[in-house]
Amino acid sequence: MTSKIKIGTSSCLLGQKVRFDGQHKYHWYINEILGKYFEYVPICPEAEVGMGIPRKTVRLVGPLKNPNMVEPVSGEDWTDRINKFTRSKIKSLDGLSGYLFKKGSPSCGAFRVKVYQKNGIPLANGQGLFAKQVIEAYPLLPVEEEGRLNDHKLRENFLERVFGYHRLQCLWQQRFKRGDWVKFHQDNKFLLLSHGRKHYQELGQLVAHIKDYKPSEFTSQYSKMYMEALSAKTTVKKNSDTLMHILGFLKKHLSGDAKASILREIESYRTNVHPLIVPLTLLKHYIDMHDVPYIKEQTYLNPHPYDLSLRNHV
Numbered sequence: 001m002t003s004k005i006k007i008g009t010s011s012c013l014l015g016q017k018v019r020f021d022g023q024h025k026y027h028w029y030i031n032e033i034l035g036k037y038f039e040y041v042p043i044c045p046e047a048e049v050g051m052g053i054p055r056k057t058v059r060l061v062g063p064l065k066n067p068n069m070v071e072p073v074s075g076e077d078w079t080d081r082i083n084k085f086t087r088s089k090i091k092s093l094d095g096l097s098g099y100l101f102k103k104g105s106p107s108c109g110a111f112r113v114k115v116y117q118k119n120g121i122p123l124a125n126g127q128g129l130f131a132k133q134v135i136e137a138y139p140l141l142p143v144e145e146e147g148r149l150n151d152h153k154l155r156e157n158f159l160e161r162v163f164g165y166h167r168l169q170c171l172w173q174q175r176f177k178r179g180d181w182v183k184f185h186q187d188n189k190f191l192l193l194s195h196g197r198k199h200y201q202e203l204g205q206l207v208a209h210i211k212d213y214k215p216s217e218f219t220s221q222y223s224k225m226y227m228e229a230l231s232a233k234t235t236v237k238k239n240s241d242t243l244m245h246i247l248g249f250l251k252k253h254l255s256g257d258a259k260a261s262i263l264r265e266i267e268s269y270r271t272n273v274h275p276l277i278v279p280l281t282l283l284k285h286y287i288d289m290h291d292v293p294y295i296k297e298q299t300y301l302n303p304h305p306y307d308l309s310l311r312n313h314v
């Protein structure tokens with residue numbers, strides 16, 4: 001990677017003192033680890049609409065799908081101002097490859113935000129007003145909340161989608177050439193397989209009929225299906241099948257002993273003894289040694305930077 005990938009984020013997660021209490025919510029992993037690869041575009045909707053720092057707390061009230069943002073003490077309603085601000089910002093988010101939101105916020109929360117009902121009891125599956133509009137405007141954009149990054153499977157899935165989306169964006173910027181899309185798909189085949197056979201097969205069908213589509217139709221359909229495919233979680237079984245698939249391509253280059261040692265490591269991964277990185281590193285060693293071009297270029301071998309250690313968990 002030559003330049004950093006642009007990611008939108010809630011300003012408070014970067015350490016900016018913009019919260020209602022004048023404090024921040026600096027997030028170590030987002031700043032110190034992901035910050036090596038990401039250039040953050042910080043937005044604090046509440047500060048930027050002039051709610052002040054510090055300010056009174058607000059909450060969402062009313063219907064789950066279309067709540068209002070209200071200050072419970074004064075009754076002041078901020079909904080229109082936040083929505084107007086969001087509409088004015090939306091276009092500028094076009095080049096982002098992902099968004100990291102602050103969990104629970106009535107503006108920034110992406111999942112399970114409390115929406116208070118008339119009886120004073122909250123429903124817990126709303127979305128912050130700003131986050132909701134961003135997600136609706138960019139349905140393919142990978143989004144996540146900082147709290148959920150603690151779960152290594154969600155973290156890996158989010159980051160795989162960010163890097164995958166960025167690869168798509170690079171292709172969108174080039175003049176449409178069928179050969180480029182066929183090559184993109186070819187290089188991503190094993191990555192898609194590791195997320196599930198359904199999308200892998202459907203995308204294969206789409207690419208096989210690329211000549212039947214107008215460039216814009218193909219681009220939007222492939223991109224949508226590609227991002228849906230990456231949203232499906234990988235599992236030990238899906239990864240084990242993918243590793244066996246790779247081994248199938250390598251077999252004729254390997255001695256009996258080499259094959260046996262790879263099979264042993266795939267089995268150790270399948271039975272949760274070793275993390276995915278172990279059989280994968282062994283396979284990569286033989287792929288490099290025998291210089292097998294088709295496999296060597298598979299995104300699955302390096303879908304995200306190695307030192308993020310996303311495949312080191314059992």
Ligand code: SF4
Nearest residue numbers: 011012044102105108
């Ligand atoms: S959660 Fe969003 S609105 Fe609240 S302080 Fe952080 S950036 Fe601002």
